[in-house]
Amino acid sequence: MKLGFIGVGNMAGAIIGGIIKTGLISPEEIIGSDISAVGREHMQNIYGIRVTPDNRKVAERAEIIFLCVKPQYYSTVIAEIKHVISNKQLVITIAPGKTLGWLEQHFGKPVKLVRTMPNTPAMVREGMTAVCPNDCVSKEELDYVVSILKTIGETEVISENLIDAVVAVSGSSPAYVFIMIEAMADAAVAEGMPRAQAYKFAAQAVYGSAKMVLETDRHPGELKDMVCSPAGTTIEAVRVLEKKGFRSALIESMKACAETSRNL
Template identity: 40%
Template sequence: MLEHKQIGFIGGGAMAEALIKGMLKAGLVQPNQITVSDVVADRLSYLTNTYDISPCADAQQTAGKVDILFLTVKPQVINNVLDTIAPAVSKSTIVISIAAGVTIATLQNKLPAGIAIVRVMPNTPVAVGAGMSAISLGKYANPQTGELAAAIFASVGRVVTVEESVMDAVTGLSGSGPAYAFVLIDALTDAGVRVGFSRQNALLLAAQTLYGAAKMVLDTGEHPAKLRDMVTSPGGTAIAGVHMLEQKGVRAALIDAVVAATNRSREMGKRQHE
């Protein structure tokens, strides 16, 4: 699918590195197909030495010679980047943006008319190949473009295609979700210490338990409530713990957290376009 395609990254940060690593590991591309542009020379040297890819200090030059262009920069600088690269981007180039809060319309207004644009919201576990990415297609992106983008992000986790209108909700759930999970792991670790474990063992027990529970949901396809019922035997320990979670409002707190993060994402997006 990506054979003979030249791929460029504007921005060589952690997300770009995760995608480069994932694509290479999955055999989707070879190092000589990838060019990265970044303003930090040391970062370019690191990526070049680590992955044997091609560095390029000139973003416009990178944009002008690739078939697939990733915009892996912070949203605060995206407008300047678009102004810089727009004259060089070919109409046949596929542009994939992970800049949070930057709409497809914003990208289309800055880039050549008719260009295929894909907006993606990945989360930080892409760094360990276990990310969750949501993809939205611009009006000039065809189904084949979507399949190509999905294949790339599947190399670093799982992928779902959504309407752009729910991207703020994606940010609130999966984009911010790792933070909620880290809070839960940290709290369970403290609980483990409280009942007598060393912190090292408590952390391992907590993290592996959440990892295993998530894997059961994904691998079996069963509803979480059904899997919970398999653990909670009558009058047992698990149901006593679940009862306490419900009593303390943990479920409602998590729902409220996702709603709050979604609303915050909407607010930030509005400010960006003012």
């Protein structure tokens, strides 16, 4: 088996779906485990991968293992599989707060580790994933991990000291954006727009604005200024956002997010 997933929830499903849709690895070469029989059956029915209730079986059979369980279960799962993990296998984690040092300590032996931080837009192959390896991982192995994660969106290799910033700026930020879209739609509904239409207008505006930042190479402030005509509607809206502390609220929320990540 080329790939194994311990935990087959939403993020595992997003990664498996991206891999299979791009043809990088066939379903027959992927095995997943989960304590939920419903979850295992669901993943098998959708993607045709092999499934098992036994985490050790995944650890024994896969060349690369994704740990896709919640952070609070990492200690238990690592204790369960560490004796069957060899120095030829590669373990990829997606949990905030679990540093490479913490992982190495819990495995208790040299293990090839890659710490990652994806986000939920991976479910529509528009994710942003940060990657940081330990010293046991070769450049060729890291390149292969990046190629896997690029099936679900953009991927950047970073130094581990930036991982908590990544949690705040991309890992958790879809929630901030969803709140903004919902609020924008609520305001449009208050102005008489049907709700389904309001969500479409708000979401497309956010999507298009993000695409402009990525594709024009212009500073976000410059793009903002392009929309703000003198004495116009947009600058009035921006004035109110500044008065209400919109920018500061985002910064403070992200600082709180990063601090929580550090303390997990």
